[in-house]
Amino acid sequence: MPETRTQRRALASVAAAALVTTGAIGGAYLPAATPAYAQALPKTPIEAPEHPPGSFANIVDKVKPGVVSVKVKLDDTASADDDDGPGQSGRNMQNVPPQLREFFRRFGQNGAPGGPQQRGGSRGAVGSGFIISADGYVVTNNHVVDHSKTVQVTLDDGRTLDAKVIGKDSKTDIALLKIKEAGSYPYVQFGKGAPRVGDWVVAIGNPFGLGGTVTAGIVSARGRDIGAGPYDDFLQIDAPINKGNSGGPTFNVNGEVVGVNTAIASPSGGSVGLAFAIPAETVQAVVEQLRTDGKVARGYLGVQVQPVTQDIAEGLGLAKPKGALVDHAEDGTPAAKAGLKSGDVIEKVNGEPINDAKELSRKIAGLKPGSKVELAYLRGSKSDTATVTLGSLPTDGKVASRGSGEESNGQPRLGLSLAPASEVGLADQGVAVVEVDPDGPAAAKGIEQGDLILDVGGQSVSKPSEVAAQIRSAESAGRRAVLMRVKNGKGVTRFVAVQLNKAG
Incomplete structure (x- = not known):
């Protein structure tokens, strides 16, 4: 059928559009005149970022010998409910948003193939860990070895060795083990700096009892609070991890540990690309105390605090909702002795800004009892400072933090x-x-x-x-x-x- 004039015009328009598109991509057909909008672009092009590694094999070869599987026999005090999902015991999920609450699952407990372990009598748990010294100290999660009767670690070379629990910390979910058999073991090292969002990471562990499994992804976010504990400050990664990965390491591209895999968000217990790891700096601080003292002593301020919400900021006349609002300073505590009062807004600790109540809690808890700290706070419209000598956090679980809750006023x-x-x-x-x-x-x-x-x-x-x-x-x-x-x-x-x- 002969082409009409209208068809020829349409085909010509399509051809012209194709040339422009090809020119924009390939550079072969750019018009001589530079468009006005292009003239405003920087003369120096943005440099392309470094390419991701073509292979993680060299990193894996370097660090894999330092990663172990952890197998535990549980005592009779472990609740039968531990079988319901991967390692939920010992972690409070009440503060997780309702739409996510049922999807947060811990892993490591009962992670071996074959489903839940038998109920009654001695039961087992399976997780991961990594060696941090030549004499055989091993880091894992507290929920992996909690209520343990016996603990064994399986090395990359296939040997299974007995280990003992040196210390545990339920608040950060970290435990330190020691291989009983003397020897010189391959070990890994912690990273010297925090990873950035977008950095590549490699996770190695024991998912579903399949030891030595390697997965890779990126750091998706930092500072995640999933309501699992009072000091939540998780890295979020998208490297696939599953039941049994609990306590295993997350490495950067230099083969340094940047996190300890601890929790996943999943509707089924399997990986959906939302995993959470305890940052290495937190792990190192806890492990140091567990190795020397067998327990963790935390600084104690003695205040109940809550976040400064937008509403509260408006009520106080603050420009931004930042800081930690003091509900109450307990009598006789370091805070009360330093003169802190209800209504004060703590804005800085040792010169470092405090964004919210959780951050205050983490900073104070990260300091040793007896430490002197300088608090900058706002009382009414007046800024002031106070020097406080921290006490020791009581063992009954009182902490210098409270949730925001729902609240109101009256008139x-x-x-x-x-x-x-x-x-x-x-x-x-x-x-x-x-x-x-x-x-x-x-x-x-x-x-x-x-x-x-x-x-x-x-x-x-x-x-x-x-x-x-x-x-x-x-x-x-x-x-x-x-x-x-x-x-x-x-x-x-x-x-x-x-x-x-x-x-x-």
Whole structure:
């Protein structure tokens, strides 16, 4: 069929477009005149990044002899629930977002092929580890060897040797073992710096009992808090790891350990490209204490703190939601002796900025008892500093950190009916919440009947009128939220920032 004029024009347009596209890619058909937008581009092109290794074989050959499989016989105190998923025991997942809670699975427990171990009597667990010294010290996860009756490690050359547990730390999920048989063992070293997001990493371990398995990926993120413990600061990697990889090392391209594989996010218990490793710097600090003392002693400040949310920042008149807000300084603690008070916002520790309550907790816990630290804090609108001599973190689990929780405040326009606490017999001071509007701003923040409002905007209150006055003061200052300290029926105090409801 002969081409029409319209068809010829269309074909010509397509051909011209193809030439332009080819020219843009191949450079053979670029027009002589440079487009205006191109003239604004830098004259020096951006240098291409280094190419990823063509092979990880040399790295693997170097470090693989230092990686071991860890096999454990559990004592009768280990819960039968340990069989339900990979190594969940000993880690609190209540703070994990609901949509992820069921997907977080630990691995290492019962990781051998064949499914869960038999219930009753002695049961087994399988994980990974790595040797860090020629005399046979081995790092693994606490949840791999917790409740262990006996521990054995299988070396890369096939030998299976008995090991003993030198020390464990449940808060970071790190354990240190020692091979009982004297000898000179191949070992690996920790990295000297933290990896960057995008760096290549290699994981070696014992997934599903298949020792010596190598996988590779990149560092996907840093500083992940998955709600597994008080000092969460995980590396997120996408190197495939599975049940049995727990306690195994993650290496950088120099063959240095940058993390200890500890958790995965998965709907099935298998790898979906979300894995979490404890950073090497954390591991080294814990291992040093376990080797010398058999336990970990952590610094203790003696405060309950919570994050500075956007609402709270507005209530305090802060430009940004940063720092750790002091709920309460326990009597007789280092914080109280240094003069810290409820309502202070800790902004720096030894000159290093504090972004949130979790970071404060990690920094303080990372220091030894007896250490002197300088805290920079904000009280009202005034900045100040305090020198604190840290105590030792009590063994009952009290830590210098609290979760954000849900919170609220009080005043009639916020959906609350109030009365002096002394008049309703709840306490000698404060303002009692006697009724809560379920649709009001206070209820949305978790305020309940029977709660006590202790102060508003940094001022103690004992009458509903004083609460109202402080709220009016916050409104006059142009704040969109008011900050209150509230005590619930269990005696727990917390700060609550509630959006001001102009409608009354």
